[in-house]
Amino acid sequence: MIKIDSELGPTDAVDIDLYFKKKYSDSGFYLFLSATKKEHQCTFLLQSSDDKLAKLYNICIKLHAGAYNILSLCQEQVRIMNRISETETDWITEPLWFVCHQMIQYCSTDTAQLENCGRLIHRSFNLCLNDRNPVLSSNRKSGSYSLANLEFIIYHKLKNRDMMKNLVKVLQSRNMDIIMDQPSNKEKNSIKVGHMVRYYYYLGEYYGCFESDFNKASTFLSIALLHCNFNYKTHIAKILVLLVPFVIVSRKMYPNEKVLTQLLSATGQYGEKLFKFIIQLVYCLKSGDIHGYDKFVSSNEVFLLKNGIYVAMCHIRELVFLKFFKTCTKMIGNNKTIVPLSSIAEVYGNYSQRKKKIRRLINMKSKKDTKIPIDITSLENKEMNENMDELECLLANLINKGFIKGYLSHSNRCIVLSKNDAFPHLSSSL
Known part of the structure; x- marks a missing residue:
């Protein structure tokens, strides 16, 4: 989320024309786009005769006044921003993401509203994805990663696997589902780390939970974990709950308890539960306690289904049984x-x-x-x-x-x- 600093004084004036002339955005511009009711007396100035900018200005002023129909205004704001973005360069991608993300926050769980928001965001996504500008420093394509994240959020709320699959197909067709080992300077500067962490997380979740491609899922989730800010413990926990079982299945590797303790420290009740879950999983895997594993899976069934890792746990049972069988053959003895x-x-x-x-x-x-x-x-x-x-x-x-x-x-x-x-x-x- 973009942090808006309230450093503007009550008599400060923000020149909206300046942002479009110099092609940049700052906290003043995001304050202008924000849908929250303004308590300060900051003045936003627009002198341009452009119809699209005038419509955007009127919508933002209504939002600042605390209009009752916030969602419909946010949707109209996204439509206008999409039209404005058609003729702008890459600087517009962050403001575009900002208004799309803001729209989701005001959207309820109503299916029709979510689908409408999804269509608007998909339009924003296509505007960035299909930018044919040959000048890489001005191309909007870098913004398609962050907007794809918003589409994943919408499709999760709708519980629509088919729409997620269609989105991933689009990403595959543009080779956007490939890990960027050495991103270009343009990509380094324009794609924020936070957006890429979420992007790789959603791809890892899709391939692991929906396609059972645990090897590909492990790769994406590993990159997401490596680039995730260590202070964001909740995000780390969400990555680990998928990464640990997927890595066990695909690479036959399990986490070290000491490393796990460091990663899940200060994550609250959810982190404590996850830590105990992983420790019990690793114990069953190392000891071959097949009966204990079956009871463990049965008692955590809701948790496994909710996080989409039940299928992975069924695959892990094979490895637990393998350890159990090896132990039994040793007990028979005599190197039979x-x-x-x-x-x-x-x-x-x-x-x-x-x-x-x-x-x-x-x-x-x-x-x-x-x-x-x-x-x-x-x-x-x-x-x-x-x-x-x-x-x-x-x-x-x-x-x-x-x-x-x-x-x-x-x-x-x-x-x-x-x-x-x-x-x-x-x-x-x-």
Whole structure:
């Protein structure tokens, strides 16, 4: 957000014509564009005969007077600014973003209002994106990044995934979804770091939460985290809640607890909850506590769905199961390469507890109806076979992905592991 300094005195006059003549903006110009009711007696002067500037001036004066129809005036202000921007250079991109952002702030959750605001902002976005000015120092294209952020905000409020997808397609067509490793001097000067952090965050969120492209999402979110101001703890927490699971899935890396403590310090209740969440996630990943992980996911289901990381957590379960399986093979001992699935199934399915449950249910049923014969052994064998079928599916996926070297023997109900490096090294700490 642009900070407006109230350094103007009550008798100061702001010459609006001067900004358009010299092609620049400052706190005085943003004060003129602001929709908040003015308590000072500052005078804004306009001598130009340009119809568009005259309309903009009249709208701003009405906003300063505290008009009741603020949203409609803000929308009209954006329309006029769009028309003015058609003939202006890159200096206009920040004021254009300012009025668009201001319009969103006064917009309610009404779908029709949001869609109307979205169309106006998309018009502003296209004005910047399609600027054909060959002089890079005057081209408005740099403003399309910040305006794309506002479109993402609108589409999130509308919960419209299709509109986000269409926006990303436009960005892809202009190669704007590529990380700028060495931006030009023009880009460095004109694209504010804050806008780029938000831009990369939204792209990372889109690719990770909607497209399940966790590798691409991790790249964007990593850049967003590296450039995010360390004092903006809330922003860091929002990036981490997506980045941590995406990096675990795509790069098999988990955060160091010490680094995590530094990043999430002084982030309030949300940061504390996130810290505990990540620590528990890393514990399950390192220990292979598959039953604990399932309970952990179940208890945090609402949080996972709300943040769009439920699918990523399902992928992480594979890695937790891999650690669980490695631990089980070590417990069997003797460096066996042939591992019977029955021995793993008993632990994986918590077989002893489920066996007791089956017996309890049978005893309860037999007391009610003693005439029906019940084969306990058959039921227990069925339970064991179901566990081994599930194990075979999980192990087949891990073998296919290269996490385990070996093959399954369905007829013998076992897995044959490679003698050399049956479990390639995958995970590491950041």
